[in-house]
Each structure stands twice: as structure tokens, then as C-alpha cells.
Amino acid sequence: MTHLTVHEWGRVRVHNDGGAVPFGHFSRRQANALLAAARAHPLSGNEGTAILSDHHRHLTARQHVGVIAAPGCSLEILPKIDPDDAQDDAGIRRKLVRMLDVALGLNIGDGQAAAMAKQDHTLLEILIRLFAERLFAEAKRGLPRAYMAQQEDLPSLRGRLNVTRQFTHNAVRPDRLACKFDNLIADTPLLQIMKSCVLFLRRHAVAFETVRRLDELRFLLADVSDLSSNALPWKKVKIDRTNRRWETLYGLARLFLKREWQSTHADATARYGITLLFPMNKLFEAYITALMKRALAGTNLTVHAQGGFLNCLIEEGENGEESFQTKPDIRIKDGERTITVIDTKWKRISNNSGDKKRGVSQADVYQMMAYARLYRPNEVMLLYPHHAGLSPTPLDTGYGMLGGGERLRIASVDLLQMEGAIAGQLTNLFAFKGIIAEV
Template sequence: MKATVTIREYARLTTAEVEPTLDVAQLSQSAFDWLCELSASFSRNGATLLQVDGRHALKWDSYVGVVETPCGTRLEILPKHHEQGDCLLKSRQLLRKLIQQALQLKPRDASVASLELFDAPLSEWVMGQFLTELDLLVKRGVRFDYQRIEEEQRFLRGQLNVVAQMRQPPGRQHHFQIRHDVFLPDRAENRLLKLALELVAKSTQDAANWRLANELRAMLAEVPASRQVNQDLRAWSRDRLMAHYQAIKPWCELILNQQMPIAVSGEWRGMSLLFPMEKLFECYVEGWLRQRLLPGANLTSQASQHHLCAHDSGKMFCLKPDLLIDTPEQRWILDTKWKRIDSGKPEKNYDLSQIDFYQLFAYGHKYRDKGVPQLVLIYPYWSGLRTALPVFDFGEDMRLWVLPFDLDADCLVDAEKATLPLNLASFARAS
């Protein structure tokens, strides 16, 4: 039986015996050592997964999701967002919602009630969604395709391979070299689904998921598992006859670790789904804004039109704001930041980062295609940031607003103060 450890961002992991909470947890020595090796591989790629805190402790960074160690320990990391108690259920629901938006997934839940009752780790939720989609696909019918077979038989079937037949040695001329087509489910899409299904059947700890996975394995017994994942993914067909396969493809890619913002590298392939929380927050805010833009407004993510400076007939340091909103008359530059600031600490600059302000100041001076742009920094809503901060004036009519985004209420609080081109009647303001 695999051990599951649930923590949240910035939690402390140790091999010493401790009272487990979402902010501190005990790991086995083998899991601890493997995480140290994993952190070293992340560091070589320029990312920070863990910080070493002494010889027997680690501090997790701002990645969320699930990572499974070779010794069988499954580590679930949740967002550090809710304040009252551990809020395990709310944190899991929030993480699922953010991942759905980031990867444009469409979960197939029977009802809101069933979603609320499904208090399972992220990995079980992903596997459950995949199995539900696969069950529906099998009921609608698995797509077959013709496969050309060349073989030797004692009878004629299909076409005679004349060249191969003429090369038959004496004494074997009574055997026929033939070609024929067989109608089989052995095609790229089905091979990928079979491989994902095998991984789910081996990884799941949920009884319902395990039962459904084994039922589907019996139904797909004649389909071989993929041995060349990247090649089969490139061969995934998008024609109209394969339209019913499109809903399951993102879940299949998710399980096969092909669509991860951060993929765990190496030979070990456990159930590992890690996401940088900063990126999830940015993707969620972007999706929310796109749904509420007024007609005529255009949103661009990760614009890279300008550089900080010119040098030796070239350009250096590309400036890439998270979000750019344009109307014929005005431009808004928005950046999202996954960290808490406190409106009750004006003497400490509200815990704002001076670097963030320098960054927006540079954006504002370079992205002046339509005159002076308006600047917006978006932070998560919490008890210390319930409303917009007083406006920050950079001079020359360039101003910056700091707005809270309420993830529970799906609301950008005080968006009207920044005069953003949004349909304000389409959402309720957070309390």
C-alpha cells in the first residue's frame, strides 16, 4: 500500500518524527533522498523545487500537484491560499479548478454534489476523469483501422506476393507468400489510451477507479500499449471520424506526462504532476478576463514586442508582460503575482516588491504604441487584501493599480477603478 503525504506550498519536510499537518510532514529516508536528487535536477534546469533546511529537513517551494517516489510515497502539494484551518477540501477543489483552466480541460462530472463529495487527491481525480472519458469512448465505439499483413500461409488469402513467391526455395513452393488487410484497433490513438490505462490501473488507490480500470483493460485486451509515445502523439488524427476522441486526449497527455508545465525527468515514471503555482494563477486570470472582455477589446498574453535596450545594432532583454489589453483608444498592461500583500502595512509598503514596480515601470515606458498605458498588478484576495490599494502615480499620466483577485468568488475586485474594458455586469463583486 502506497503512503500518501499531503502538504501545501512552503511546507517543511523532515525525516524526524513530527505531528503531521499541511505545513510539516515526515518522510521516509528513501523518499527524502530521492526528493533531494529531484531538486538537484530542477536546479540544473534553472528552477527551484526545494530548499535544503539542515541535514534532515527540506522546505518545499511554490509548486503544486502530485509527485510519486520510487519507494511508493505519494506527495500531494496543495495551494497555500485558505486561512481558516487546514481547508483540505477547498484547497483540492481550488487546485483542480486552476488546472482545468490552465490546460483547457473539460471534466465530466455527474453533478455539483458528486464533485463536492469527491474529496480525493489530485492524481485520483485526474485518473477518475480519464477513466470516465475512456468508458464513454468505449461505449461509443473504438476506432478500427486496416493493417497490411505480409505472411506465409498454406492457402491463398488476399493478394499473392509474386516477387516473394518466385524467390521461394525448392521444396517450399507449396507455401504461399501473401498480402492481406486485417481490420484491427491497433492504431496510434488506441495504443496511447491503452498505455495510459495500464499506468492508471497500476497507480490508483481508489476502489472505484481500480474496478473501472480493470473492466476497461478487459475490453481493450487486443490493443497493444504504445512503445513510442511521442511518435504516436504526433500521429493522433483530428479528422471528423475521430471527433469523439478529442475529449479524452488532454487527460491522456496529462497521465503520460506530455502536457506538463514541469515534467519530472528521469527513468522513474510514477504519477507525477507538478505545476508552478505562479503560472496556474496567471492562466486562470487570463481565462477569466477573456470571457469578460467588452467587444472591440483584445487580450494578448506574453507579448514580446519591445526590448529594454538596444545594443550594437541589436536588442537586449525582451520585455514580456503577462497580459496586454488593447482597445482602439487605450492600452492596459497587467501582471499577476502569486504572493500575499497586506493592505494593513502601509509603513512597510504593503509588502510589495520594489522589483515588481520597476518591472511595470519599464513596461509602461516601452509599450506606448497607443499613448501612456495604464498598469495593473493582480494579487490573490485574502483577509489582508480585500479591496484595491490606493492608486500609485508614476507621473506623466501613468498610474498603477493593485487589485485583488478572489479565486473562490471568481471576481477581480474593484476592476472598475482601473477602467478595464470588462463586462462588469457578468460577475458578482466579492464581499
């Protein structure tokens, strides 16, 4: 099994010649298998190169992080949180798990994730182990059960008599009674999904302890039906007060089995492959949104993600149609009034003091000017990840828009800090401008 790690936009070498494959290389066969897995993913783009591109002698990772696995090989792609900081892969992996925890609401807990990341496991192995350990702990506390309607011919009455069946099928069997009753069983839609996830992950786990834990879970779930991935009853799962403690596990199962932007892709034709990918721009946005809600908790401000939907233009004439709809990443509102619009950008902002544009895209500025006109906030903001080349402290620079009173702020946030410190940075951005009264 060949496993390699690369960072966003990094290269991994491919050995195209015959003979033994050098250390740190994939063979051409392995590279093709990884490319096929990446191209089969919904995030691969029209040309299939949005995740991984082939340059004959090397593969180039794009702006997606996670794990691509194929028979005999796997590639882990880690984010470039701060290119100027010589942080080891374990630290970056630990930070990535924390970002996923906050952004997706998985309630993993930093301590458990940090302990596993220090063991130098891949991201996939860490998430599998987290799922297995949490599921085992909950299963030992007791499996959630539900009453299921059943029908059976019995020698004595149980529940209610099925009159129709009794006088048709059992007309010549007076020793049998057609019974209808409710039976308390563990073979529920929730546990069917849990078992399917256990069986799926068992094929991809590598660490001995993880494999052992998954085998123990197979034994504990022996009475639960085995269903194919296409037959899983997702719509029948109801999370309520009786099974609330299983909500995080259900979220992790969706992470592994469902096809969503932040989840895995498992091709039914590639039995032993798995692709667990997260677009960093989307992950950064969701992470900041969750921390912004934490930062502004207890104030009169509310945080709204991916909304607004105001149009830029309207066709002239009677009943003119509107077009060019907008969807800001984050809007901060005071009641019904939008006071700030924020767009998160997973890009490296320039540290060149002589560059007045600081590497900010002209298209991004035009976009923010449109938001300022449409939503009428006090200000609009472009928020970037901080890096050591900028300054010791996060960036916070203001600009006025010519021809009007609108204001644009360009700020950065240091992701190498813990979540509490990052929430404090976000709070400071607003407290400094007087939007909220105190930090």
C-alpha cells in the first residue's frame, strides 16, 4: 500500500518507467487509479481536473483537501494554512479536523481529535477511528430501539387478531392464529445506516486498533439488517429526544456515505475506493460562519450564511425581469437591517507594502461594490486567512468607495490559533469599529 501526502497545489511524483517504484512516487497504474477516482467525484468539474490534474511526471493537487484512495494506494491532500509557517503535517491535520468539527457541527472535541492526529494517522484514518470509538461507546450504553409492526402466525394470540388472514390463509389451520403486534427491535433505519457505515469503513481502515474496533461493532450490530448503499433509509431516520445522543454519529455517517460538497464519494463500481474531499473555500466559509455565530452570541446581532439573493439588474419596461442574483457568504444583521456583508476568500493576500491592491482580485472588489449598493450595509468586508508574511497581528485595513459613502474593509484571521482565540479575533473586528459594545 503506497500512501503519500501533499499540500494544496503541491505535486506528487509519478514513476512512468518500468522497474521498482522509487520511494515517494506513485506508479503510473496507481496514478491512473487515483485520477479515475478523482474524476468520478461530483466536485471534479466539467473536465475532471478540479481535484487532481495529470502532468505525466507528476500529479498536481488543486484546492480540495482530504483523501483519495484507490486499490493499493492513497493520496492525502492537506491545506496550506500558512505557507510561511513550517508546521508539520500532524499539526495541519489536527487543525483540519478541528475546522471540520466546527464547520460541520460534528462535536468531535479538540482533545480526542488532537490525540489521534499526534499518532501520525491520515485524515481518513482519524475520522474512521473517531466514528468507531464513538459508535462503540454509544452501542455499549445501549442500542436505540423502536416498535415495528409485525405479522406472524402463532399458536396463541399475541397483540391483535388479523381477521382477514385468519379466515383465508389459516381457515384450515385452527392451531394457528394470525397475529398483528408491535415488536421492540434494534433493526431500525438509524442502525441500518450505522452498520452499513461500519462495513464500508472496515474495508478502508489500516490501523490495527481501528480494525479491531470495527470488527467488535460488526458483532454488536449482528441483528441489524445489511443494506446496500443505494437502499439505505436516509429519509426514515428521525432524530428526536430518544436518540439525540446519536446525532453526531449520524452526521459522521452522512460524511462517509453521502455525496455532498463536504462529504465522501464512494463509486459503487470501485468497491475498494473512497474519496473524502472538502473544497477549502467552502470549508473556510463554513468555519468562519460558525465561529462568527459564536463570537456574536449574546449580542443583538445575527449571522446569516449564503442568503440575500438580491438581483443586480432589472429589465427596463413594464414587468421587467430581474437578473444577476447575488448570494453573499455571510451577512450580519441587526433585526431586519444588514449592517455588514462578508465574503471569505481562501487566498493568500499580498504582503508587499508597495502593492496598493495587496493582491486583492479586481473582480472581488467589483463584487463587494455590488453588495454595498444592494444590501446597504455600514460596510462590506473581504476576509482572508492570515499568514506570517503579513504582520505579527491580523490585517485590518479600510477603504472608502469613490462616488459614494460605502466602505470596504480587508481583514485577515489567524487560523493557527485555537477556536476561542479565533472567535476573539472576529469579535475584535466588530468591537474596534463600535458595531458591538464590548469584546
